[in-house]
Amino acid sequence: GTVTASWNSIPEGSTAQVSFTVTVDGTIAPEETVQNSATVEWESLQTADQGALPVPPNNTLGVERTGNPADTGGAANDYTNTGSDSLTVSAATVIKTVDSIAPGGSAPDITAGDTVTYQLTVTLPEGTTANLSLSDALPAGLSFLNASLDTTGFNGSVSMDPAVPSGTVATGQTVAITFGATTTVVADNNPANNSFSVLVTALVDGTEAANDGLPAVQDKTNTVTLDYTGNSGTIQDSVSVDFAEPELQITKSMTPDTDLDAGEVVTIQLTVTNNGTGTAHDIVVTDVLNDDGLLFDTAAGNVLEGTTPADFSFAYSEPTVTYTGGATTLAAGGTLVFEFTAVVRADVITGSSFTNTAAVDGDSQTGTVTGERASSDTGMDSVTTAGSTAGKTLISTSESWTAGNDVAIGEVLTYRGSFQLPEGLTQADGILITDTLPAGFQFLTGTASIRAVSDTSITADTFALTAWGSHQTSTADHTLRRLDTVCVGDTDSSNGFDPATEWDGFAQDSFGDLGTHSVSCGIPADLLISEYVEGSGSNQALEFFNGTGGSIDLNAGNYIVEIYADGSASATTTINLTGTVVDGATYVLGNNAAVAGITGVADQT
Template identity: 25%
Template sequence: VTSQGAVISATASPVTVNLGTLGTLGTLADDATATVSFRVTIDAGTTNGTVLSNQATVTRDGDTTGVRSDDNGTSGDGLNPTLTPVYTEAPTPLFDKTQTDSSETGSIDSNVLIGEVVTFQLAFTAPSGTTRQLTFADTLPTGLAYVAGSARLWRTSTALNASLNPGGINSANANDPVTLIDGVHLLQSGQTLSLALGNVINSDANAGTTEQYVLEYRARVQNLAGNAKGETLTNSATIRTLNTLGVEQSLTPVVASLSIIEPSLTLNKTVSPSALLSSGGATTYTLVVANTGNAPAYDVCITDPLSDSWTLGTVTATPSGTDAPTGITTEATDCGSDGLRVQVEVFPAGGVLTLTIPVSDTDLSGAPNDQLNNTASATWTSLPGATGSGSGLDAAGTAGTEDGERTGAGSGVNLYTVSDSAQVTINELNLTKTVDDTQRYAIGELVTYRLDISVPANFSVTDAVLTDALPEGLLYVGPVNRVDTNTALTNASLTDSASGTPPTLTITLGTLTNSAASAQTLSLEYGVRVANVLTNQFDTEPLENTATLTFKDPRDDNAEKTRIDAASIQLGEPQLSLTLDAAGPSGTLTNLQAGDVITYTLSLSNASGVGVTTAFDSLLSSVLPAGLTGVSDSLASTDNTNLSSEALSALLATLSIDADGLSTTSDGFDLPAGAVLELTFQAKLDVGVLSGDTIPATTANVTYTSLDGEDATERTGSGTPEVNDYQANDSAQALTIDSTVAFDKQFLPNTRTTFAVGEEVTYRLKVSLIEGTTEDLVLTDTLPAGLSYVGYTLGAGSGDSLTIPFDPATDLTVTPATGPSDTGQVVRFDLGTVVNAANGRRDDDYLTVDLTARVDNVTANQAETVLGNQAKLEYVDAEGNQTLHFDADGETDGNQPLNLTVVEPTVTLVLDQSVETLSLGDTVTYTLTLSASDATAYGVQLVDTLPPGLEYVSATGGTPSIKDQTLTFDLAQLAQGASHEITITARLRPDSVVGVSQPNQATLTWGSIPEASGDADSGRIGSDGAGDGLNNYATSQSVSLTPTTNAVIDATKTVTDLNGGDALAGDTLEYTVILENTGTEHATNVVFTDPIPANTAYVADSTTLNGSRLADSGGGLSF
């Protein structure tokens, strides 16, 4: 279709359009446009990913070189052809989102701190050609905020051009970013960011290069209540485009997730001795600060006002733990004015800081209520410094605000603070109960409690008894042991007993006597075990238990007195999670066939953070379903976190892959808190998979225990009883085997659709198979009346890889058995269950049946007769019985047959004779011209019967066989469109009767194929002669001549010297010749010849005939 001009060549490339004269006066006026549009059909067999390059050229008078078209209208990148990628299967969109940078070094990978700024990049790989109305769209979750002014865009190749040209990107060099203006280029609606590029053209057709647009921006983790340790911030990005119908479509969103990590400090304050006399003394406070969170704490301030009575000695700070605190200052003015003010710059997760604080006083008589209480506190922040490590766009906002770091200010979400107290009694016993509360206790783990009884100098009590009521979930193990080495403090007895449910522990000490001049402490330890009961879970409230000391005080008439202290433990559990995903050879799970390798990605992780303990004796397995066989030695570790190289090696040594899948050795492996293990392993689809079959999802399972080694008290993953729930599992995607069994039928060779009577035609029936198993394959070809079955050839595209259990003796049926048949024939090939073993190729997965039939020599088969051949394919797949009918024309309703058109050779005969009358004894020449049309004629035979009055002289164009007056000429074939000429020379016999006609009869016959016999199973011939008979390939012609008597011509010649007298040199001689017919018949075709005499020269243009000038004939006279 054109606005002006006409297509003058459209059968080959290039398509040519004659636009004629444009505009007026032979010129194209300003702003005038000529539009030419045309459609093309993409060739069948074009491979997936082929890029069609199309460029137009316009020429005009005076400019034969012309001007080439450009794909994007920007000549700076050259005049490039328009590119169109061809996809025979859905293309895999190349769009990705990654976190590329972070403002903080205290977080790793996707783990983020409150207030941290992260950098994201969205990369879109543009296919060759045009992508319509491309828009980046990225939706940030609540708690993640776009950093204003941080957006940039770059392209990796100048072959890219965007019609909206945001930020002037079309002028930028490759990989040079341009700044995007908020609200102009980068739009924000709620939490969604968008950037429109318009129509994007990629002028690079090289499949080996990648052309991308990359959008980069920053986002801040906000200081909001919803942002807490363990929360996941999932960020979803996509690409929106218009499809060919102008409908907007979006790619499946790509997700980038951030995990919030937080520090969590615990503070435990103890004092020893905890009992002093009013006359004063010395004691020591111990502060143990531990970070049980999963992130570093920054700018930690540890303060304690201490009692006014105390004189502070030298404070000792001892860092320890898996990652010890750094930057410790014991006199930190930035931490206030309390008696104790210690600052820690970086307090890593797992770090421990122990502060030893000696104090003393010479007069404690003024202590209120005979005791001194004081409280220590700790505060911290989520980022180092006031705004974190970053600067500029990477810096956090004001500390404590929504866009700043989280602090210990104590209000709103800024609750990074903790405290603990300790007391010193005056002139009284004191009881302190402690336990290591810096750790989480696993199910079945042994817990050691410590009871410290501080006794003032020279002090004694009687009937001392300790009781400890254990909470539900703890079991008493015992025994009770005195662990101090203080000989000055004695106890009369040490017996223990436990009774009740939950148990109460009773410890009898009797009389306690301190004979020393200073306070002394008696220390007892005993063990309890965390019971494997349902109430003990990861999120169970701390298990607190209270110890009570009762005794009689001789100073107060043996009055019974009581001291109480409590301690608690927090339970911990391993928290394993498991994911399993499958991917096919191309990264997707489409078009799967036998031999395809499925790659499974298994991710096993133990959660990080407070309360997570090591998973021990982990047994990981993945049993493959039927249809899959594991690939040995395919196990690989692709990523890991929080595992040393030694630990990783030891772990991998317990795993193996065999035909059945993934398994672990019986002793298993351990996975600490925060550890992440990513594994890949492979399995191959078996040759027995059926077309369209569904392979059940492969599952993975892990069981683990709370304690290392076999322990009857541990929690396991056995599932029995119910409390043993330490297991995790996941399933990958189910696999659907390709059901694309295709069926096609063509002539072989595929260049002809016309066939002659008796000719054999071969049909190729091609069945495209999956690599795998196709059951009960039956191929049926219905030959119409007019075609008869001849034979077949069975072929396998993949050779020995294809097994076809076909026995022609039992599996081939032809109904009726022989042809021709008025109803046609049905040919059925029962190919059985076909197994196509994988061979690493996809271009040979087919079988062929080359079926040969014959065009019958029957009356119905005449020129232009159409014989339609139907075929169908039946097989069984996972969905049941399937039937595919061959359809030669998908645009016409119904299943159209493959049509054959009958052609017949037509040979014409033209018979000419040189004369119609002939004198006795003279010769005549017959010319016979044979011309073939419509098809090639075979076995051509010309029979010419000379009349009795003629005798054969000679022939050209063939050597005849002669019998009496009959001449027979044979030609093997006469090609369509060809002609052949035969001449016969004969002499009229002298005894022929004058005036009696002599007729000559020529008959021509031919066949439709070589060696045709005219039978029904052979080619058509001319045995029935011309007319309505079946074998009517014949024609004839005849001519006649009339004999005459001989004609007699007398010639009289005279000469005259025009100069007079005797003939002298130089004279002109004139010859006169008189011709006279003295016979009884007219003479025809008379030729007179007179050679020029020697010693004379002919006078040009001097010859006349009956007074009329004749043209010269050269060296002699002939007319």
């Protein structure tokens, strides 16, 4: 339409102004420009004077001037002027924010297993927008889950097509969102109701290497781009959030850690530190005792709780100590200290080293959450048991008139060899005590003896210096190994049994070379018993050696083992040996309840 205004006259130097209001059409598009022009016309005489005044001598037309060239005077009627101005409709905008992070294991940062929801707020000018679309570039490591439209408070008409992701999670997905042919905002001149939102939800996937929060948090920037028909530039907005993750470390210390004796109490300290950037959840600490040998007595009552952090529980199920934190978390940089005690076992091997390992496990979320990332570590410490020491001193001489180390020819000297044995089990597998006398000294037969001094009971095998004696008791709780100089066994059960003539004697549970034997005496005529093991519990075994030069078929030869109880004149158990023993090989018969050191080499149990 046209707006018209008129004035009778405007004095020289004066200004006249007209104002009016229009409504922008509801079909106008964003960034559209509207041009508006106004024209003013005036005349040289007011209406009352036209024709009444004499024509000025220099007015060759004989009429007044107007602003209309169609009037008398034609083109000379130039009393007119035109002015114009334009307006441009506002562009659409988009603002991106983080709406929520769930479960939020390391909030306000995101971590593996979180779902992060971004809010894309679109504001349109009132009118109609054609072919509106959003392109949301997710950071690498985030996996698109869904997108939804929120029109709360929006006064208009909008429809959203299903979101379409493209690209890979490893390098970053792009989510395309379109809104149909037209989107309309009601022309009510109320900017407060011109906006709607799109919620885009993505999973922070802990299986993706692109998510790396170590050693520092990782920036995750998300950029959205808005477009429509008539858009003259780039319309974008971004939001950033940091990715964080836990990194658990465990260190183990045992005190004391040197010269341990049987029965000694050892304090075990486990220190767990979160060296990561995010919070650790579901923390479990475990310590399997005796994972490197029989160091501790793992029976109930010998492993006791010490210091346990708040909200953690201590549990012991032989041989494993477990600390469980439940819902307890450990923030980045935080530390937890656990302590318990254990007792060194009575039969610990002296002079040995033992390494024990503890473990910690945790993850980035409480409970089981899709996409969470685990964190674990192991820590170890070593201890040593006290070893044996030896010394030798001159303790007496036969002559009173000599002094100190100055002795006379013919004088009898008594030496003491001292062996300090720590509490525990000192293995003497094939040990030989040798005392080399100086030239000119002569050993007096029968004068050697063994004496034990101990603050507890002591047991030892003394066969290295004297024969064991005779008959059945000589084999009790020992291991006998046939000398390599013996090729024929003693088949006469009526005579006394002197092991020193055919056998080497060893301590209980000595079966380290079970399954191997050789001879230097020639060629045995038949299968030979080469080792006898009478150990603790069920640790019993017999070893047979075939050095005949050919294979022996145990089945065809009807080879049997007869076992006699103490004092019995007849066999209480008979075992048929089966299989074939090739030349130079051994055949081991073991108790099926024995330790792996026996059953692992046994041919028959």
